[in-house]
Amino acid sequence: MTQTAHPDSVLIVDFGSQVTQLIARRVREAGVYCEIVPFQSAEEGFHRLQPKAVILSGSPASTVDEGSPRAPQIIFDSGLPVFGICYGQQTMCMQLGGKVESGHHREFGRAFLDVDRDCQLFEGLWSSGSRHQVWMSHGDRVTALPDGFEVVATSSNAPYAFIADEKRKYYGVQFHPEVVHTPDGAKLIGNFIHNIAGIKGDWSMSAYRQKAVEQIRAQVGDKRVICALSGGVDSSVAALLIHEAVGDQLTCILVDHGLMRKDEAAGVVAMFREHYNLHLLHVDAADRFIGELEGVSDPETKRKIIGRLFIETFEEEAKKLGGADFLGQGTLYPDVIESVSFTGGPSVTIKSHHNVGGLPERMKMQLVEPLRELFKDEVRAIGRELGLPDSFIGR
Incomplete structure (x- = not known):
């Protein structure tokens, strides 16, 4: 994605917390696009x-440790609001x-915050003298505290539980607003984004759908795309977005390995051919798959x-079609984040089960991944936008 793709966005610097993804979920729920970037590549x-x-996210590390x-x-030099x-x-x-x-005393679990003074971040939510549960x-x-900061709320074990430098729009909390155990946490994050940073909440799935279609058209041009359709939500939504963008330039291949639920393949075929044209x-490859799996009991060997x-079946069918320049794939944002290594490994290696093996390299295709910025619930929302039935989306 180009840097102009999201003019109003939030950067989340990930220091390794297990709940950093929840921060991103809360920002997106507030209608704003955001990305998680590991601290090592945060400047880029x-x-x-x-x-x-x-x-700035939480971390299992300790700030007092060297390195x-x-x-x-x-x-901090940018003048932007920081939370x-x-x-x-x-x-x-x-x-x-x-x-x-x-x-100091390790603190884990529910605590109660006493609001000592009003703060722009509390507007319409908390008032001086009130008490609220946090995690x-x-x-x-x-x-x-650094110069310019003041304490705006405390808990019995955290004298600096909520601090603010209103002039520079810097806010810091000792608790986790992103988790559900902080009941007002999502609203605090929303206040930071909308009231403090002044970002409108106009990131929506209908807007994303339009943008994705434009980007697929720009990427693919008049070339051909093939897509492995499994009948799952991710590959189905990806295929429908690509189809909306380039129509008949897309061919989907459903490799029916005989391991789906009863009548599932037939249902997928009927829906995509008849309803979406x-x-x-x-491709009925059940005999081939079941024949090779016979007598194999080790799960990892089965997976391989x-x-x-x-891959072999998909490749054979693609060759019969005369090949294609692009391969459509339903990669999601969590696959991209999970493959980012904190020890400085390759930044975007998608997990093996999501990738159609080494197909793109073997067949010299480029990837079209219209969902790689989205979480699963956002993909389901686009599926509804595209008219996929609830029975299908809820799988």
């Missing part, structure tokens, strides 16, 4: 995305001249046999 991500605001992760300085969560709050304080200490999970804590080849046969 900042330049590419050109965000309107930044959120622990930091946010790139460009974020630091847990570790994000601690590294923000350290990088701006405050202090963090470890060895804590930390061992270190801030012990001295999509060019679909139904199924994967190899799938």
Whole structure:
């Protein structure tokens, strides 16, 4: 995606928290596009995305340890609003001249926050003197604030539970607003995005659908696309988006390996051919698959046999069609994030079961992946937009 694809976006710097994906979910639920970038490549991500605001995630690391992760300085030099969560709050304080200490009472679980003063981030949500449930999970804590910050809310174990520098639009919390155990957390994140950063909530699946169709047309031009249709939600929605963009330039291949639920393949074929008028080849390869799997009991060996046969069958059918320049695939955003390695490995290696093996290289095809920015529930929402029946979407 080009950097102009999302003019109003939020960059989430990931320090390794297990719940960083939840931050992204909350931002998207607020109608705003966001991306998660590991701290090592956050500067590159900042330049590419050109965000309107930044959120710093939690981490299992300790800010007081030598070599622990930091946010790139460009974020604090940019003048953009920043929201630091847990570790994000601690590294923000350290990088701006405050202090963090470890060895304090570890706090995990429900806590109650007392709001000491009003704050722009609380507008329409919390008022001075009120008390609210939050979810804590930390061992270190801030012990001295950088210049310009003040405490706006405290808990019995966290004297710096919620801090703010209203002038610079910097906010830091010791708790986790992204988890459901902080009941008002999603609204706090929404307030940060809409009220503080001034970003409109106009990221919607109907807008995404239009944009995806334009981008597929620009990428594919007048070339041909083939797509492996499994009958699952991801490959179906990807195929329908590509079909909406390029029509008859797309051919879908359903490799029926005989391992689907009863009548499932026939249902998929009927829906796509009749309802969507999509060019679909139904390849009955059940005998071939079941023959090779006979007598094999080891699950991993089975998976490898199924994967190899799938590729061979798909490749044979594609050759009969005269090949194609593009391969359509239902890669989702979590597949992209999960394949990002924190130790600095390759940044985008999709998990093996999502990739049609080494097909793109073997057949010299480029990938068309219209869903690679989306979470599963967003894909289901586009499926509804495209008229897929609920029985299908709810699989």
